[in-house]
Amino acid sequence: xxxxxxxxxxxxxxxxxxxxxxxxxxxxxxxxxxxxxxxxxxxxxxxxxxxxxxxxxxxxxxxxxxxxxxxxxxxxxxxxxxxxxxxxxxxxxxxxxxxxxxxxxxxxxxxxxxxxxxxxxxxxxxxxxxxxxxxxxxxxxxxxxxxxxxxxxxxxxxxxxxxxxxxxxxxxxxxxxxxxxxxxxxxxxxxxxxxxxxxxxxxxxxxxxxxxxxxxxxxxxxxxxxxxxx
Numbered sequence: 001x002x003x004x005x006x007x008x009x010x011x012x013x014x015x016x017x018x019x020x021x022x023x024x025x026x027x028x029x030x031x032x033x034x035x036x037x038x039x040x041x042x043x044x045x046x047x048x049x050x051x052x053x054x055x056x057x058x059x060x061x062x063x064x065x066x067x068x069x070x071x072x073x074x075x076x077x078x079x080x081x082x083x084x085x086x087x088x089x090x091x092x093x094x095x096x097x098x099x100x101x102x103x104x105x106x107x108x109x110x111x112x113x114x115x116x117x118x119x120x121x122x123x124x125x126x127x128x129x130x131x132x133x134x135x136x137x138x139x140x141x142x143x144x145x146x147x148x149x150x151x152x153x154x155x156x157x158x159x160x161x162x163x164x165x166x167x168x169x170x171x172x173x174x175x176x177x178x179x180x181x182x183x184x185x186x187x188x189x190x191x192x193x194x195x196x197x198x199x200x201x202x203x204x205x206x207x208x209x210x211x212x213x214x215x216x217x218x219x220x221x222x223x224x225x226x227x228x229x230x
Contacts, residue, residue, distance in 0.1 A: 002047035002116050003027035007037040007063070008078060009055045013101075017050060020105045021112060034058030038066055046073055047116045053079045053090070061093060068094040072157055074115040078103070091198040096159045114185070119158050133168045135227055138207060138216050140168055149207050149216075159184065160203050163196070167217065167227040176224035200225055 004026045006014050011032065018028045029044055031037040033055045040046075049067065053060035064075050077090040077098040090098050097111055131142040137150045145161060147154040156164065162184050167175065175183070181196045182188065204211040218228050 001025065001027045002120070003029055003044060004112060004116075005029040005031060005037060005040060005044075005046045005049045007031040007034065007050065007055070007060070008052035009033060010052070013052075013078070016105075017108065020109055024109055024113070026112070026116075034060065034063030034066075037063055041067065041071065041073075046071075047119060048074045048076065048112055050076050050078055050112070051095075053077055061089065064090070064095055065093050068155070068157075072155070072161075074119050074158055076111060076115060088194070088198055091195065092202055094157050094202075096157055097195070115158075118162065133165070135168055135171055135216060135229070138168070138227075140165055147207075154206050156203065156206065157199075159199055160206075163199055164203055164207070164217075164227075167225065171227050172229045174220045174224045174226045179224065 002025075004021050006017050006021075006028060007030075008014050008017075009032050014030050014032070018030065022028055029040050029046065031040055034051075035058045037049065037051070038058075041049075051060045051064060055063075058066075060077060060079075064077075067073070067075065074097075075095045077095050078101060079090070079098060080101045096115055099108055099111065133140045133142065139148045140146075142165060147156055147161065147164065163180060166180065166183055167173075177194075177196050180200070184196070200217065201211075204214055204217050207216055208214045216227055218226055220226060
């Protein structure tokens, strides 16, 4: 059973989300601040974290940073704030998605299912064959999901990995933000915001020596992004 860790200092919200996800067959772990969430993750196997941003003791942003030190589990932020800066900050420190309060329960369940499905698929070791992709000194082993640049291991979130793999499998091909979104999120890009672009910027910060002068992940202005053939 996939377990979802729900972390929010508002107990009513934790209980409501627990009901929605339990009905969908998810196991539930509950925490009411970031420190409790980190303690639970040391003891339990978790498939996804729902993380409030504004919490006592340890807020969601700092909690996510600490989670990313040891886990690539999907993180969805819950936030009462609607400003783009909060959403971008969350994505930049390693979150995979965000939901603004008040949220639609059906949308929340759908996003949780989508992230868990991608995470478990990428984490499965049942591969038909070993696939290694190389672009210069950038190497992706799709069997172990290991990414290295110049021999150095690079830690990516599940979404970042999937975006990079898509581009590396198609070197030289330009993908628009809409095409990337539809390939990775498996849904129509209707009213898409800058989520995909934020993930791409984060990838560049990890794989490029100088993100402002990228060697691998190039922008084609007005069109989209590509992995350069080397």
